Amino acid sequence: MAKDNTTFQQLVDLAQTPKKLHSSLLFAFFFxxxxxxxxxxxxxxKARGxxxxxxxxxxxxxxxxxxxIGVVFALRWLMADAPFSFLRKYTVAPLIRTISTLLIYFGAIFFLLHRLLGINLTPLLTTSAVLTGVLILSLQDTIKNLFTGLWINMERIVAKGDWVKVGDKEGKVMEVTWRTTRLLTRDNDYIYLPNRILAEGIIENYTFPSPLHVVDIDIAASYKDPPNIVSSALLDIALGTPSVLANPKPEVWLTHFSDFSVSYRFRVYISDYRDMFDVKSELNRKIWYAFRRKGIEIPLPTRVLYHHKPVDTQVPQTTVLASLKNIDFLSFLSEEAMKDVAASATLETFGDGEVMVRQGEQGTxxxxxxxxxxxxxxxxxxxGKDVYIASxxxxxxFGEMSLFTGEPRRATVVAKEDTVCLVIGSAAFKKIFVENPNVAEKLSSILAKRATELKEATAKSISQAEDAAQKKILHKIKSFFNIN
Known part of the structure; x- marks a missing residue:
């Protein structure tokens, strides 16, 4: 099926080939x-006299x-238009294309002057050689820019769309001409660099030959936080960030010990250098939320005595009790059982876009x-794609099945804004079930009903998604073939 789609896309690309390609062939044919x-x-x-x-x-x-003239158009198509249009992977750069076209035109003019007008071109070429020498001496920088532009294109040093750094100038390559290379910076400013600067300086290309780019974040944690816990928290953050690649795998190194903290280096890989600052900002934001939830301290580089209280993740029992009584599968618990559950509750805060639980992971x-x-x-x-179920x-x-049975999470839950959750673990219910086994039977009945509702909602959502996709594809087919 993938092969058929590729063939269809190739036909669409061919239909959208620039008109200049067809016009060159058409003119050649007519001449x-x-x-x-x-x-x-x-x-x-002659035959009739x-x-x-x-x-x-x-x-x-x-x-x-x-x-x-016919040969000129045919050569132009063969040397410039055809490679530029068909060989997209090995595209002929505009500069080389322009020079090839000019050489063809000048060659045709010299040929016609000699054959049609009988002009002897030898003196002209001799004079041109002298003038060329004078021009070369007076236009050294310009000629150097020209040949450097050719070298840049032929060696594929940089190309349109690449993210590069030349000296202290960084930006996206918008165009390489015979004289300059034009960059668009992150501040939306244009920089015009003479090509000779590229030849004489050091060029960092963040796009070619590989678009993969490393994002490093240096982070510190206190001595009371075990390194394995810190590393695990950072790797979980990478797993929950869509713009971070799974392969190569994210890495965490413990780099050194300082007077007041343990330093780590968190490394991830992204597929586009353009997104580097956005990804780094997102990772730093998620680190703050994750460390706060797990109680990992980011120490300050100071030696003053701290008088502030640590973040209190315990919740007042009155608040917890009020929340628990509104939950259908817990409302039948006794007051004493409710207090036992409330005593173990904690608060956790998630930032926008953070994965709160992931489908298939174990949880309690x-x-x-x-x-x-x-x-x-x-x-x-x-x-294998995630389908939206509900808000x-x-x-x-959510997570009641994992709470009471320890089974893997049945769905993925993602925060859409700063979200504060009351979190209850399974240990709080062990004493309740031992003292009153009937509670387990009531809970199983309620949870079975909720599981059935979730399954039906999932099937309905998938069906709606398939219907929407079918209508979208049908609209594209009708639009492509101009079907009313």
């Missing part, structure tokens, strides 16, 4: 047709003129949203 038409008419007149020497001489010149906690919103996503087995708002909860 060849005119030249052979002239030759045929002259042959017919019609016409004078002047007519035949003029006809021969017309034949040479039309044939030369349940989350109750105190503020913020989150989206529920389920992975479709046939495609969760304040008062909603």
């Amino acid at each position: 060849f047709l005119f030249s052979f038409g002239v030759r045929s008419v002259l042959g017919y007149l 019609i016409g004078s020497d002047v007519v035949f001489h003029t006809g021969d010149k017309a034949f040479i003129l039309f044939m030369t 906690t349940c989350y109750f949203i105190q503020s913020g919103t989150a989206d529920v996503l389920a992975r479709e087995a046939s495609t 969760l708002k304040q008062g909603a909860f």
Whole structure:
């Protein structure tokens, strides 16, 4: 199926080939047709004994003129237009294309001057050589820029679309001309660099030959935080960031010990250098939230005595009890059991875009949203893609099956804004189940009903997504073939 789609896309690309490609071939065909038409008419007149020497001489010149013009268009198509249009992977740069076209035109002009007008080009070429020497001496920098531009294109040093750094100038290559290379900076400013600067300086190309780019973040944690815990938290952040590549794998190194902290280097890989600052900002933001949830301290480089209190993740029992009583599968618990559950509750804060739980991962906690919103996503087995199921708002909860059975998460939940959750672990219910086994039976009945509802909602959402995709494809087909 993928092969058929590739073939179809190639046909679409061919249909969208620039008109200049077709016009060169069309002009070549017409001029060849005119030249052979002239030759045929002259042959017919000679065979019938019609016409004078002047007519035949003029006809021969017309034949040479039309044939030369046809050859010019054919060579232009062969040397410039065709490679530029078809060989997209090995594209002929505009500079080389322009020079090739000019050489063809000058060659045709010299040929016509000699054949049609009988001009002796030897003195002209001799004079041109002298003038060329004078021009070369007076235009050294310009000529150096020209040949450097050719070298840049032929060696594929930089090309349009590459992110490069030349000296202290960084930007995206917008164009390489015969004289300058034009860069667009992140500040949306244009920089015009003479090509000779590229030849004389050091060029860093962040796009070619590989678009992969490393993003390093140096982070510190306190001595009380075990290195394995810190490394695990950082790797989980990378796993939950879509713009970070899974291969090559993210890495964490413990780099050194200082007076007040342990230093780590967090390395991830991205596919486009343009996104480097956005990715680094997103990772730093997620590090703050993740470290705060896990109680990992980012120490300050100072030796003053701290008088502030640590972040209190325990929640007042009155707040927890009020929340638990509004939950259907816990509302039947006794007051004493409710207090036992409330005593173990903690608060966790998630930032926009953070994965709160991931489908397939093991878990023993349940989350109750105190503020913020989150989206529920389920992975479709046939495609492996996450499908939107529902949105969760304040008062909603998720993870109850993992809380009571320890089974893997059935869905992925992603925060859509800063979201604060009340988190309860399974250890809080062990004492309740031992003292009152009937509670487990009631819970299993309620949870089975919720699991069935989730399965039905997933199937409905997938069906709606398939219907929407089918309508979108149908619209594209009708639009492409102009079907009303």
